[in-house]
Amino acid sequence: MNGVANISLAAESRTGRIAFIDLAAQQRRIRPAIERRLQAVLDHGRYVAGPEIEELEEQLVARTGAAGAVACASGTAALIIPLFALGVDTGDAVFIPSFTYNATANAVLVTGATPVFVDVDPATFNLDPEDLRKKVAEVRSAGELTPRAVIPVDMFGAPADYAAIAAIAAEEGLSILSDAAQSFGGTLGNRMVGNLAPATGTSFFPGKALGAYGDAGAVFTQDVRNLEEWTSIRWHGTDSERKTSVRVGFNGRMDTFQAAVLLEKLAIFDDELAVRRDIAKTYDARLSSFARPQQHLPETQSGCAYYSLCVDNRDEVVARLNEKGVPTAIYYTTPLHKMPAFAEFAPAEPLAATERLAKEIFALPMHPYLTPDQVDYICTIVEAAAT
Ligand SMILES: Cc1ncc(COP(=O)(O)O)c(C=O)c1O
Structure with missing residues (x-):
């Protein structure tokens, strides 16, 4: 035996x-608080762009130390918004691990850019900086694509090797977008996920450590000057009056109900x-x-x-x-x-x-x-x- x-x-x-x-166990713990929050949304009726959205964004900023946060529709939207803002486009190479969820590649392909798959470190399961360097060199010598950005993924919650990746990105002129869909709550030294890279996208899919009761996400910036453009892209690329489209965007908004749930889960x-x-x-x-x-x-x-x-x-x-x-x-x-x-x-x-x-x-x-x-x-x- x-x-x-x-x-x-x-x-x-x-x-x-x-x-x-x-x-279910988590819900038993906080159900009355969640019901109060949902009731408040039913009462004020602002199902889109309700006050809970800004309240959540403020709390996300306070918790992560990021300069700003934009609540959005999903973790995928949280990657697409900054990629659009960076102007990533057809002919660009965006370096991503192959060991990740399909959303990382889909976000790149939505922009028209080409994903270039990089190996991971066998111990940390995160993007291998040495292989990143190699893949950038290969793209340069092939001469067909312009190396443009890298998306390290914080696999299972563990922050990627941002120091090594930032050094390579600086040498190669790459923008860094952190895919922190799985790593909200992670830290590097005394800095929190959300503030480890110039732009960070996270997911609040229900099964994540901080999960909504439906789809939701957030994108974090280290520079408040990004906020206007990101919030515009989230709302079909409109201006501040939400009438005229001044750039290409999409419906990347978070529902107010999801923000209400997330506020109680954040507590x-x-x-x-x-x-x-x-x-x-x-x-x-x-x-x-x-x-x-x-x-x-x-x-x-x-x-x-x-x-x-x-x-x-x-x-x-x-x-x-x-x-x-x-x-x-x-x-x-x-x-x-x-x-x-x-x-x-x-x-x-x-x-x-x-x-x-x-x-x-x-x-x-x-x-x-x-x-x-x-x-x-x-x-x-x-x-x-x-x-
Ligand atoms: C690594 C990674 N990136 C992106 C996403 C996309 O998040 P969402 O499903 O909220 O769009 C996920 C979701 O599981 C993920 O695990």
């Missing part, structure tokens, strides 16, 4: 049902983040000797949206966890350069670290309502199943 089968039924009943992300965010970080610490301590959890750069703290790790026998470990009632997810089984929509942009050489990660990575439950017993139960199963 193997170790997994030995885990007793007593252990299973001790843990109760384990959720991958437990939005408990730090408390939830502290629990997420404790759980990540326990996972690291229990699993690092036989599995390969995501590594973090010195002086960074993850926003801990997700907890991912690698093992040699991933499919077996996942099957064991699932059999034992532990839900798992795999981000990402297919790197973007292998997906039909983006295959034409695949590099000539394989992206070795990315392709290996796709075979070995999986994610464990991560949310602030996991109990210590549940975390212990999950670790015990991984311990027994991993080789």
